[in-house]
Amino acid sequence: MEKxxxxxxxxxxxxxxxxxxxxxxxxxxxxQRYQAAKSSISEDLDIIDDVxxxxxxxxxxxxxxxxxxxxxxxxxxxxxxxxxxEKLCGKLSDADRLxxxxxxxxxxxxGDPVLLSEIGRIFASVFARKTVDxxxxxxxxxxxxxxxxxxxxxxxxxxxxxxYRVTEGSVVTVNTVSGSGGTMxxxxxxxxxxxxxxxxxxxxxxxxxxxxxxGMMDLLSEFQAEVAGIGVMLESRTEQRLVDSWVSLAQxxxxxxxxxxxxxxPGNVFDPxxxxxxx
Amino acid sequence: MEKxxxxxxxxxxxxxxxxxxxxxxxxxxxxQRYQAAKSSISEDLDIIDDVxxxxxxxxxxxxxxxxxxxxxxxxxxxxxxxxxxEKLCGKLSDADRLxxxxxxxxxxxxGDPVLLSEIGRIFASVFARKTVDxxxxxxxxxxxxxxxxxxxxxxxxxxxxxxYRVTEGSVVTVNTVSGSGGTMxxxxxxxxxxxxxxxxxxxxxxxxxxxxxxGMMDLLSEFQAEVAGIGVMLESRTEQRLVDSWVSLAQxxxxxxxxxxxxxxPGNVFDPxxxxxxx
Numbered sequence: 001m002e003k004x005x006x007x008x009x010x011x012x013x014x015x016x017x018x019x020x021x022x023x024x025x026x027x028x029x030x031x032q033r034y035q036a037a038k039s040s041i042s043e044d045l046d047i048i049d050d051v052x053x054x055x056x057x058x059x060x061x062x063x064x065x066x067x068x069x070x071x072x073x074x075x076x077x078x079x080x081x082x083x084x085x086e087k088l089c090g091k092l093s094d095a096d097r098l099x100x101x102x103x104x105x106x107x108x109x110x111g112d113p114v115l116l117s118e119i120g121r122i123f124a125s126v127f128a129r130k131t132v133d134x135x136x137x138x139x140x141x142x143x144x145x146x147x148x149x150x151x152x153x154x155x156x157x158x159x160x161x162x163x164y165r166v167t168e169g170s171v172v173t174v175n176t177v178s179g180s181g182g183t184m185x186x187x188x189x190x191x192x193x194x195x196x197x198x199x200x201x202x203x204x205x206x207x208x209x210x211x212x213x214x215g216m217m218d219l220l221s222e223f224q225a226e227v228a229g230i231g232v233m234l235e236s237r238t239e240q241r242l243v244d245s246w247v248s249l250a251q252x253x254x255x256x257x258x259x260x261x262x263x264x265x266p267g268n269v270f271d272p273x274x275x276x277x278x279x
Numbered sequence: 280m281e282k283x284x285x286x287x288x289x290x291x292x293x294x295x296x297x298x299x300x301x302x303x304x305x306x307x308x309x310x311q312r313y314q315a316a317k318s319s320i321s322e323d324l325d326i327i328d329d330v331x332x333x334x335x336x337x338x339x340x341x342x343x344x345x346x347x348x349x350x351x352x353x354x355x356x357x358x359x360x361x362x363x364x365e366k367l368c369g370k371l372s373d374a375d376r377l378x379x380x381x382x383x384x385x386x387x388x389x390g391d392p393v394l395l396s397e398i399g400r401i402f403a404s405v406f407a408r409k410t411v412d413x414x415x416x417x418x419x420x421x422x423x424x425x426x427x428x429x430x431x432x433x434x435x436x437x438x439x440x441x442x443y444r445v446t447e448g449s450v451v452t453v454n455t456v457s458g459s460g461g462t463m464x465x466x467x468x469x470x471x472x473x474x475x476x477x478x479x480x481x482x483x484x485x486x487x488x489x490x491x492x493x494g495m496m497d498l499l500s501e502f503q504a505e506v507a508g509i510g511v512m513l514e515s516r517t518e519q520r521l522v523d524s525w526v527s528l529a530q531x532x533x534x535x536x537x538x539x540x541x542x543x544x545p546g547n548v549f550d551p552x553x554x555x556x557x558x
Contacts, residue, residue, distance in 0.1 A: 105447070
């Protein structure tokens, strides 16, 4: 635009801020772009912040000083998160998902970019106050969830892979116990993919015994990296678990193959320790 | 918000429209939400549309009639796409990426959610005028690119997998010729994942001989589905190719393992047939 009216400026600032969560934009950059006084820019930012807070989409954070600026911190109201999780539970409870062996078909849900974006926003809100340098997952089904979360946290994704791939270069490999039957599998992470000492958020689609998540934690300790948190879309409780603390969006309560019935309820994300308490 | 001022309304409409590309929002929904006349809403939409077009972020499309409304169609200026592709080529030309066998390490680029989002926007713009019912890719590295593209096209992602996985239910399997050495691999797609007759956009990270893409095309014909287009982030030209027509963002021109030199140039996306012509 050659000349910016205030209304156009508000639209463009909203577009820029929301388009890249957590990117810091200096106020001087806005002032120059719109040929406007910093005080006008600040007034506009207040309006954007008010709307975001009222409508539950997060907030703006203003950092003072020479290296300062403004950035968009994504968030979600617990009541809106509950609606998304209830919709998810409803879909997961569909008996048509039952596969031989008691497995659930979930690839359609993990193929829906809008649902994934909402789930990523929930995870990013739950872990917003933690220092997170990277999001880690394991191939294949956790990948879209990890990216959706990492987009809102503005951090890279690292993917642990089963076995060795030539395109990963040198790797670190650990043994993991697979949930289905106690068989051992090798899980690898490229040495280039993670800096030593990183704080890493683990995201996966499903956790039962926790063997895969445990494998990722073992990989992280090989990198002298720390676990910043663990988030799974769906968990199934079991007596023996290899992981102590995690956040789940949904929980399989019961699977009855004979009656062809699945019951899925909201996970611990809405418990007091889960991070999202509905109003 | 209890009472909407015009400035807040502009921010909120921008947030809603850009947050879910291609979602149709009825004008009456806006009019009710903001307790405003449809004529005022239309004026606001014109402002948003003007900013999007001027700043190269796409446009708004208004559909008349009872089932009508407004939706955001993402887009990208060819000049901005060229900047992203040039940055990508610069990063890909880094000799530190060279792995034994002449392979390139690209997992860091495919782990960057901001870069991925930009690439997804480019692919979505290139194929915007095609009818696309789903985006298809193959595990593992193509997955984030497929999701980034599908988000802007508002269609589901389907993932072809090597071998058989119990969580996919019944699958259709084809044989593919792997690029590296002519070995055969089985590629499977869950029968539930794609409706017959779908028009499918194939997205992948890398294409040389085209064996993997050809495998996906063979899978699609088993589903009586059609190829709506093929987009790859990086291609390496070779004499024998199993695919006729594709869009690439970047092209490996030369790899010299002895001199440790890689040359990567923009792909055919900026050719006249590629879909994006820089001004």
